[in-house]
Amino acid sequence: MKPFAFARPGSVAEAVRQVAAEPGAVFLGGGTNLVDHLKLGVATPELVVDVRRLTSREISDLPDGGLRLGAATTNSEVAADRRVRERYPVLAQALLAGATGQLRNLATTGGNPLQRTRCVYFQDVTTACNKREPGSGCSAVNGYTRYHAVLGVPSAMPDPTAPETCIATHPSDMAVALAALDAVVHVLGPAGERTIPFGELHRLPGDDPSRDTVLGHGELVTAIDLPPLPDGARSAYRKVRDRASYAFALVSVAAVVAGDSTSERTVRIALGGVAHKPWRAARAEELLRGTPLTEHAVGHAMGVELTTAQPQPGIDGGNGFKIPLATRTVVATLRDLTRET
Amino acid sequence: MDAEISLTVDGVARRLTVDTRTTLLDTLRERLGNCSPKKGCDHGQCGACTVLLDGERALSCLALAVAHDGAEITTADGLARGGELHPVQQAFLDRDAFQCGYCTPGQICSAVGVLAEVDRGWPSHASPDLVADPELSHDEVAERMSGNLCRCAAYVNIVPAVQQAGGVQA
Ligand SMILES: Cc1cc2nc3c(=O)[nH]c(=O)nc-3n(C[C@H](O)[C@H](O)[C@H](O)COP(=O)(O)OP(=O)(O)OC[C@H]3O[C@@H](n4cnc5c(N)ncnc54)[C@H](O)[C@@H]3O)c2cc1C
Ligand code: FES
Ligand code: FES
Numbered sequence: 121m122k123p124f125a126f127a128r129p130g131s132v133a134e135a136v137r138q139v140a141a142e143p144g145a146v147f148l149g150g151g152t153n154l155v156d157h158l159k160l161g162v163a164t165p166e167l168v169v170d171v172r173r174l175t176s177r178e179i180s181d182l183p184d185g186g187l188r189l190g191a192a193t194t195n196s197e198v199a200a201d202r203r204v205r206e207r208y209p210v211l212a213q214a215l216l217a218g219a220t221g222q223l224r225n226l227a228t229t230g231g232n233p234l235q236r237t238r239c240v241y242f243q244d245v246t247t248a249c250n251k252r253e254p255g256s257g258c259s260a261v262n263g264y265t266r267y268h269a270v271l272g273v274p275s276a277m278p279d280p281t282a283p284e285t286c287i288a289t290h291p292s293d294m295a296v297a298l299a300a301l302d303a304v305v306h307v308l309g310p311a312g313e314r315t316i317p318f319g320e321l322h323r324l325p326g327d328d329p330s331r332d333t334v335l336g337h338g339e340l341v342t343a344i345d346l347p348p349l350p351d352g353a354r355s356a357y358r359k360v361r362d363r364a365s366y367a368f369a370l371v372s373v374a375a376v377v378a379g380d381s382t383s384e385r386t387v388r389i390a391l392g393g394v395a396h397k398p399w400r401a402a403r404a405e406e407l408l409r410g411t412p413l414t415e416h417a418v419g420h421a422m423g424v425e426l427t428t429a430q431p432q433p434g435i436d437g438g439n440g441f442k443i444p445l446a447t448r449t450v451v452a453t454l455r456d457l458t459r460e461t
Numbered sequence: 462m463d464a465e466i467s468l469t470v471d472g473v474a475r476r477l478t479v480d481t482r483t484t485l486l487d488t489l490r491e492r493l494g495n496c497s498p499k500k501g502c503d504h505g506q507c508g509a510c511t512v513l514l515d516g517e518r519a520l521s522c523l524a525l526a527v528a529h530d531g532a533e534i535t536t537a538d539g540l541a542r543g544g545e546l547h548p549v550q551q552a553f554l555d556r557d558a559f560q561c562g563y564c565t566p567g568q569i570c571s572a573v574g575v576l577a578e579v580d581r582g583w584p585s586h587a588s589p590d591l592v593a594d595p596e597l598s599h600d601e602v603a604e605r606m607s608g609n610l611c612r613c614a615a616y617v618n619i620v621p622a623v624q625q626a627g628g629v630q631a
Contacts, residue, residue: 125462126481126527148528155484155523156504168481170528196517200583205591216586220608221578222508222571225517226524365586365607 121158128170132308132340135169140310140338142167147340149231150194152223157236161245162252175230175342179203185348191230191341195294196221198229208346210355210374214297217359220366230341233295233305233321236332237288237396238368240264250286250329258285258329265434267368270442271395272324273430286329287432289393290322291368296392297357299400300374301346309339318344322397332396350386353378358453359392360445369393371445373453383410389450394429394442401425401450413454422447466530470495471539479526486510486521489536497538497566501610508609511567511574512536518574520608537566540573549573549626556622560613568609572623575605579627597627 129135139145144166148154151172157163176190179201187207189198198204199215219227241247241259248257260268261280268287278285295318303318321333335341349355355376361367372392379385387408389401404421411417426447431440467476470493479488486503489495489512501509503522510522513535521534540547549572552558559565579601582594587604595601602620611619624630 121482123462124481126464126525128528128530148525151525151528152505152520152523155525158482159503168525172528196578196583200578200581202592205584209591212584212591213586216584216588220508221574221585221605222511222518222520222608223505223523225514225519225574365604 122161122164124158124165125167126170127167128173132171132174132342135171135174136308136310136338136340138167139169139340143337145169145338147171147230149191149228149234150226151231152219152227153231153235160243162236162243171230171340172228175340182345187346189229189344189346191228191343193229195219195224195227195229195232199224204346207349208297208301208355210300210357210376211294211297211346213357214293214359214372214374217357217369217372218293229294229344232292233298233318233344234333234335234341235292238267238291239288242288248280250283250325251288251332252330254328254330255283257281257283258287260287261285262433262435264436265432265439266436267370267393268432268434268439269395270429270431270439271391271399271426272397273432276430277433284325284327284329286325286396288325288329288396290332290395290397292398293357293359293369293372293392295322296372296390296398297374298344298346299390299398300355300376300388301349302388304345304347305341306343306345307335307339308342309336319398319400324396329396349376350378352380354457356453356457358449358456360449371442371449373446373449374398375450375453375457377413377454377457382412385410385413387413387454391446391450394446404450413458415451415455418451418454419447422450464527464530466526468493468526468529468531469533471534471536481525481527483526484522485512485514485524485526485529485532485534488526489521489534495536495538497536498570499563499567501564501567506610507564507567508571509564509567511570511609513570513574516577518571535570537569540569547573549576549623552622552626553619556618556625557615558618558622559611559615564609564611564613564615568606568611568619571606571609572619572626575602575623576627578605597624597629599624
């Protein structure tokens with residue numbers, strides 16, 4: 121591991137100043153992703169600035185009925201919070217479906233959505249990867265693609281040598297739930313505070329796969345707000361994976377269903393495991409507004425949503441299975457949420 | 462680069478200088494001579510390095526020692542009190558919950574954490590009702606202990622050992 125300096129400044133403002141001033145500086149939360157990357161050589165910072173004891177460790181009620189999660193709250197604490205379990209089951213379920221107890225006790229609200237892809241090539245410094253080493257190419261194309269993207273990729277066979285190619289997925293379960301909840305991210309940066317709608321935090325690879333999010337260097341996540349859901353709204357998270365526990369998602373679905381009558385019904389659907397960012401199925405949501413959520417209607421809406429999907433071939437058989445799997449997982453999640461109890 | 466830190470390990474206050482790159486696991490094993498937490502994978506995947514960090518189970522291989530300056534750590538080595546084994550340790554013996562024993566200190570620390578989490582009413586992915594108080598069913602224990610791999614596959618005896626320590630007849 122490359123040597124680095126370590127700092128634990130006295131305030132969040134000082135932490136932002138220190139990171140902003142050093143191009144090779146990074147923030148440290150629970151460390152469950154960053155420390156792994158230090159060992160793998162994926163992250164090679166000059167300076168590590170510990171913010172775990174600086175940002176808030178509180179979960180507080182907001183005047184509008186929502187909740188504010190301080191960036192230092194652990195994934196365990198958020199999942200166990202009564203208010204989260206009662207009002208935002210989708211978030212508690214997503215957190216509990218991710219990692220393990222020993223990891224969730226360390227992992228933070230600030231760090232979880234900013235964890236990096238689990239693409240095996242990204243994590244292996246001996247292979248080409250545009251995300252880790254811009255311009256080096258993408259080893260995942262036609263490689264092991266089981267955990268890779270089908271949405272937001274340019275073609276069925278992207279050019280593995282092009283500098284913009286990246287078919288990685290975002291691995292966080294929590295982020296998929298936060299996307300469906302229309303959460304709001306509070307950020308403190310060198311230029312002051314700003315808020316970012318959660319759906320705009322992560323980006324598609326575009327022309328720069330090295331950037332996972334819209335955050336600039338030195339921008340610190342200080343809290344994430346959960347807006348109140350409409351009265352009577354129901355929400356759930358469903359994760360499909362290779363093992364019953366302790367595995368990343370192949371496909372996951374976070375859904376919120378609101379509205380008393382069918383005509384007033386609104387549906388929010390976010391997909392995990394299928395794209396470079398949590399994928400809000402906006403077209404499907406629009407088609408399902410005010411309609412009975414029959415298997416046929418949901419299947420049709422997802423068919424429209426997935427028309428741009430690009431199954432990736434791979435030496436492991438590829439990931440075309442994700443397209444029907446995404447539809448079936450949405451159907452099952454909405455069926456559970458609308459089943460009369 | 463070096464940093465001076467203090468840790469309380471199994472009740473004993475320690476002060477030492479560590480390289481900023483040192484994990485808690487390496488600090489415990491190589492600097493403080495406490496070899497009960499094991500290095501299985503060193504990447505957060507196996508649970509062999511599990512300790513109780515400020516009371517909560519955590520992976521010591523993904524924790525930088527400098528980031529936990531001042532922490533209170535309990536390892537499997539420090540669980541026994543006055544010559545009496547911790548109930549989880551006793552249950553692992555009673556239930557024959559290990560073979561080679563390599564994963565066992567991590568399993569035991571994890572199980573101590575699991576029982577405290579269940580006592581506090583924390584739900585898990587296996588909880589049938591997210592808001593009800595959880596019970597120590599087979600599925601609950603298996604899910605909660607899923608971060609502790611056992612290469613000898615002693616799982617069939619680990620689950621009843623955790624249930625026994627939690628006061629469940631199994
Ligand atoms: C074996 C294993 C299995 C896992 N399985 C799952 C799974 O199934 N599902 C899942 O979702 N996750 C899983 N994880 C990932 C885990 O959830 C993340 O590592 C964790 O949530 C990251 O949070 P952290 O606080 O430890 O972040 P850190 O490792 O501290 O940081 C992660 C990144 O965020 C940055 N950062 C941290 N805090 C802030 C902040 N406040 N502001 C700005 N930047 C910040 C850091 O610089 C770093 O780049 C797994 C991890 C492991 C090791
Ligand atoms: S050594 Fe820490 S999880 Fe394997
Ligand atoms: S007893 Fe041998 S690894 Fe678990």
